[in-house]
Amino acid sequence: MSAEDKRPVAIRGLTKRYAGGVLAVERLDLSVEEGQVLGLLGPNGAGKTTTLRMLLGLVLPSAGEVRIYGERVLPGASVLSRVGTLVDNPGFVPHLSGIRNLQTFWEAGGMAWSEADVDAAIEVADLGEAINRKYRTYSHGMRQRLGLAQSVLGRPSLLVLDEPTSGLDPHQMRQVRAVVSRMAAGGTTVVLSSHLLSEVEQVCTHVAVVDRGHLVSTGPVADLTGASRTVYIETTDLDAAKRVLSALEGVTSVTDQPPGMSVSLKGTPRHEVVAALVHAGVGVDTIHARNSLEDAFLELVGEASP
C-alpha cells in the first residue's frame, strides 16, 4: 500500500441522501494528512455533522467511501480503535460516575482498561474528586470536559471532534482549544467541525469550507486567508497615507473607517505597506489584520450561492 493510501483520512465522492430525499452531502472529496489539524468550516446545515458521522461509520453513505489509514470505514471497522471522538454533545450514563463511564465506554470497545492511558484522560477532564461523582450531578462544562477526556482515551492517532466548543463559555472554549493544540503537538491528526471562524483560525493548520453539502475550498489556513486580506491602519496623516497607498501596487481598495482606514491587499505583505508609509514620512500608529478568514469565508460561501 502506498503512503497515499495510508493517509489518516481519505474521502472520495461521498454523498448522503437521507430517507425523505434531503441531500446532506454531495460528491465530497477530502483528504487529511498526518499531523494536520483540519477545520471543517461551514454555516449550520452545511453537512459538517453528516460528513463527520459518515467518517465514524454512524451514518452510512449513499455513495462514495471513507477510508481511515487505508481501511474502509464501515460500522464497527477495526480501524476505529485508532480514532477518538466527540460527536455533537457528550453522552454518558447518568447513574454512573465519570470515571466508571469512561471505563464502560472503553471496555465496550473490547479493549483492556489498563491500556486506556487513563491518567492522561483524567488530566484532560480536570474534574478532581468529582470524577467519582455520578454523571447526572455534573454541570454543562464538566460534561463537556468528560466528553473530551473520553475522546483522548487510549491516545488515538486521529481525533474527530464535532463542534467541540458549542455551548461553552469563553474560558471553557480556551480549555478545549488547549487540549486540541496539545494533542496536535503530540502528533495526533485532528479533524474538527466548527461554524466559528476565529476558532478555526486559532487551532487549525488546514481548513475545508463546506456549504450546502459541497466542498467549496480546501487548503492551509494561511493560503485561504492570504488570497484576500484586509488590514486596518491608523496613521498620523490620513490624507498623505491615502495618497501613498493608492499609488502602491497590490492595494485594491482604501476605505475610510474612522479614525483609520480599511485597506484591501492583494499579494502585498503588510510590512511593505508599513515601509512605504514610513518612507513617505507618514507615521503608523496601528496596523492589524481584520477578520481575514471571515472575509475569505463569506467570499467563498457567497460565490457558491445561486
Add this chain to the structure above:
Amino acid sequence: MSSTRTLAGVELSKQLWRLRTYLALGVTALVPVLITIAFALGGTSHHHHGHVGFFSVATRSGLDMPLAALSAMEGFLLIVVVALFAGESVAGEASWGTLRYLLVRPVRRSRLLAAKLSVAALLSLVATLVLVIVALAAGTAAFGWHPVVTPFGLVMPEGQAIIRLAVSAIYVAWSMAGVVSFAFLLSTLTDSAFGAVAGGVALGVVSEILDGIPAFGAVRYGLPSHYWQAWNGLFVDPVRYADMVRGAIIQVVYAGAFCALAWWRFSRKDITS
C-alpha cells in the same frame, strides 16, 4: 487489571449499577409476598369463593403458592418487567446520547445487539426465577412443605412438584420471548425507551384480549399469549405436553422474526441521535 471484559459483561454491569433494575426485580419479588400475606390473613378455609385455578388451592401447601403467583403475574406484571428490560436496552442508550459512542467503537453492530439482547433475556429469566423462588419461600413459610394439591384434584409429592415447578418457570420465562424480542425490535427503531417498553407491553396485552374473544377462532392459536398457561398441563394426570410444545414453538417463530427484523434494520440504520 489487564484483561478485557466481554461486551455482554460490560452491558450487564451497566444494568447492575442501576437502581431501576432492582426496583423491577423488587416489585416482582414483592407481589408474591403480598399474595401470600393476603391468603395467610384470609383464614385457613380451603374453599375461597370466587378463587379459580391455583388460587383455589393456594393455602394447601407452600408449593402451591409459586404456581398461583405464576398464574397471577404472568399475564401482566411479568410482561411489564421483561418489556422494561428489553425496551430500554438500545433506546435507553439513544436517549442518554451514549448509543453513538457505543457505535464508534471497533465493534460490529450485530455484536452489540447480541450483547444487549442476551442481557435483557438474562434479566427476564432472573425476574421469572425471583418470582417463583420468593413465592416458594413465602408460601412454605406460611403454609408449610406439603404435597401439592392441584386445582384439578391431583395430589403430587413434593419432589415431583418441585421439578415440575422448575419446568413451569423455564416455560413461562421462554413464553416471554415474543414480548422481549418485540420490545427489543422497537428499541432499535425508536429513540424513545418509553415507547419501546409500552409497545412490548401492548403486544402481550392485545394478544391476551384477542385470545379471549372466541369470534377470532383459529387465529387465536397463533397469538403469542395463547399458550402462556400451557404449563398447567404438568399438573394434571396424565401430563399434557402438547400445548407446551406448541407454545414453545410459537415463541421461536415470533422471537426469530422480531430479532431478524431488528438485526436487519439496525445494521443499516443511520445513527443521528
